[in-house]
Amino acid sequence: ANIFQSTCTGVNERTFLAIKPDGVQRHLIGEIIRHFEKKGFKLVGMKLMQASEDLLKEHYIALCDRPFYSHLVEYMRSGPIAAMVWQGLDVVKMARTMIGETNPADSRPGTIRGDFCIEVSKNVIHGSDSIESARREISLWFHTDKLTCWAESTEHWIYE
Numbered sequence: 001a002n003i004f005q006s007t008c009t010g011v012n013e014r015t016f017l018a019i020k021p022d023g024v025q026r027h028l029i030g031e032i033i034r035h036f037e038k039k040g041f042k043l044v045g046m047k048l049m050q051a052s053e054d055l056l057k058e059h060y061i062a063l064c065d066r067p068f069y070s071h072l073v074e075y076m077r078s079g080p081i082a083a084m085v086w087q088g089l090d091v092v093k094m095a096r097t098m099i100g101e102t103n104p105a106d107s108r109p110g111t112i113r114g115d116f117c118i119e120v121s122k123n124v125i126h127g128s129d130s131i132e133s134a135r136r137e138i139s140l141w142f143h144t145d146k147l148t149c150w151a152e153s154t155e156h157w158i159y160e
């Protein structure tokens with residue numbers, strides 16, 4: 001755990017992204033992955049899975065007092081989720097910028113939520129909101145020793 005935390009900074013920073021059940025059903029997996037690939041970020045973990053109620057309740061524990069909490073957990077349980085870990089410089093913040101605002105109505109065109117969805121309760125993708133949340137969420141959804149560290153041949157064309 002120590003090695004994991006200390007190495008996940010700079011170009012090795014990591015975030016947790018998940019294409020929600022509506023995104024999977026609407027065949028947006030390829031397009032969303034393409035977005036982050038084209039940007040220059042590196043995919044280090046990916047799985048398609050049906051998440052359990054326990055996992056989802058824990059994932060969204062910070063929202064447990066919100067009126068939409070149980071609806072949110074049901075939405076996330078309504079089909080498979082594409083869970084992913086992406087790596088790169090400032091990836092947590094940059095991925096949030098690329099995703100857009102929580103409500104698609106407030107999201108600019110060019111962002112994922114701005115381009116692919118309409119309602120807050122069906123907003124196609126999740127992204128960690130801080131480095132701390134990313135750490136928590138990655139270890140919740142993945143065995144961190146199963147994430148793949150690989151050398152990208154294009155890295156010197158992306159970073160100085």
Ligand code: GDP
Nearest residue numbers: 063068071072101102120121122123126127129
């Ligand atoms: P995010 O970090 O941008 O995903 O937003 P939050 O962490 O605040 O909320 C988590 C998720 O809960 C959002 O992505 C939405 O899917 C859902 N959500 C947030 N606000 C509302 C709401 O007012 N109503 C409903 N039904 N769902 C909401």
Ligand code: MG
Nearest residue numbers: 126127128129
């Ligand atoms: Mg959030």
